[in-house]
Amino acid sequence: MKQSPNELMDSQKSVDVNGSSxxxxxxxxxFQFEGEDVMLFWIDSAFKVFLESIEEITGEGTADLVFETAGYRTGLIVSDFYIRTIKDIEISAESLPNIYASAGWGKTYIELDVEKKEAIITITNSWETKIKKAQNSERMGRFLPGHWAGVFTGLFQTNMWFEVLENKSEPNTLALKITESHITPKDNIRDLVHREEQHEIMKLExxxxxxxxxxxxxIREISSPIIPVTDHIVVIPLIGKYxxxxxxxMLEHTLTSLPxxxxxxxxxxxxGIKSIDSEMVDMLNKLVSSARLFGMETLLVGISPELSMEITKHQYSLGESTYFRNLKHAIHFAFAKEGMLIQEPSK
Known part of the structure; x- marks a missing residue:
């Protein structure tokens, strides 16, 4: 539907504030600012919720890096405009505070040293500080520091980074020192990824x-249990490699439990032993000696032909023990020494 000239005039409005249109x-x-489309957010409510949602989803550490990187990249966009139009660092730095004040980013003061490639930036009433205050958060916002690092990286055409200056006298003021640096958002992203990887590795470990x-x-509980057969006979099955x-x-468990x-x-x-070495022979001898100290006689059973050949080959000595082919024979022997017999069931 076409609008009348009067309606068209009423629907359009232009204002100049501190040289910003x-x-x-x-x-x-x-809605346009300096000829570019923009939008408005309520800082203490809508924009605060927007940022909090990012923090909730990604976590505070990752969110800080997201804001810092986003700030840096938007700063590069700002500097690109000034490089193409004004082409002078000092004039650009002089005009920036009015632009940012007009856009509601707070009152900004810039002390510039072109020769040293340094800038001291002081910002009061920034939207980021207001959000942190509304959140009752003592954590510093990361968007604006990253943003100004990006602005001066573009203006000086060399990598710049920020240092937050302590400012106890004015709690609602952010003070930054921007200097040449090897630090970049990419480095910080890699560091974060590395830290998270290390954290996950540590959790997994x-x-x-x-x-x-x-x-x-x-395994300690079940690998070598002491199984009582009668009040006078116990069996210790040995399984696998020791x-x-x-x-x-094994020795600690046996010495604790045998008495x-x-x-x-x-x-x-x-x-259950398929091979034997000097370490296991030493353990067996210690078991035999320990049993003797407790007044017990040791019987060895279940030595396979292969195991017997290995013992003979290496000339292993298993101490003063009595040997039997299988468990049944050893139990019969123990019963006989106690003056008892095992009555075989009649067929």
Missing amino acids: FHWDTAKGI AMVEDRTRELTDL NELRSKD QHRAKFVILDLT
Whole structure:
């Protein structure tokens, strides 16, 4: 629908503030600042919720980096405009405070040293400080520091970064020192990714360590149980390979548990042992010696022909023990020494 000339005039409005132009065209729903489309946000409510949503989704650390990087890149956009139009760093720095004040970014003061490539920037009543105050947050905003680093990176055509200056006398004021630096948002992103990777690795290592500890404890409990056959006979089945740690656990477990059984015979069942080395021989000899100290006789069973050949080949000595082919024979022997017989069921 076409508008009348009067309606068209009423729908458009232009204002000049400190040399900055604002233009509204309500018929088209357009608001422009310096000829570019812009929009308005309520700082303490809508914009605050917008930023808080980003923090909630990404986490504070990642959100800080997002704001810092976004600020830096928007700063480069600003500097690009001044490089193309004004082409003078000092004149650009003089005009920037009015532009930012007109746009509602706070009152900005810039002390520039072109030779040193340094700038001291003081900002009062910034939108970012207002949001932090509304959040009751003591954390510094990261968008504006990153933004001004980006602005002067573009103006000086060399990488610049910020340092936050302490300003206890004016709590609502942000003071920054912008200088040449090797720091870039990309470096910070890589550092964050590395930190998060390290954090995840540490979490995974902790989980593995906890699980390993649980499994180790379980193995300690079930790998070499002491099984009572009668009041006077216990069997200790040995299974798998015994390294230094497992041998130590085995000895500690046996020395702690054997006295509780008050047995006269300890049967070490080697059926589950497929190979033997000097470390395991040493463990077996210590088991035999320990049992003897408790007044118990040790019987070895389940030595396979292959294991027997290996023991002979390496001339291993298993101490003063009595050997039996299998567990049944050893139990019969122990019963006989106690003056008892096992009655076989009649067929």
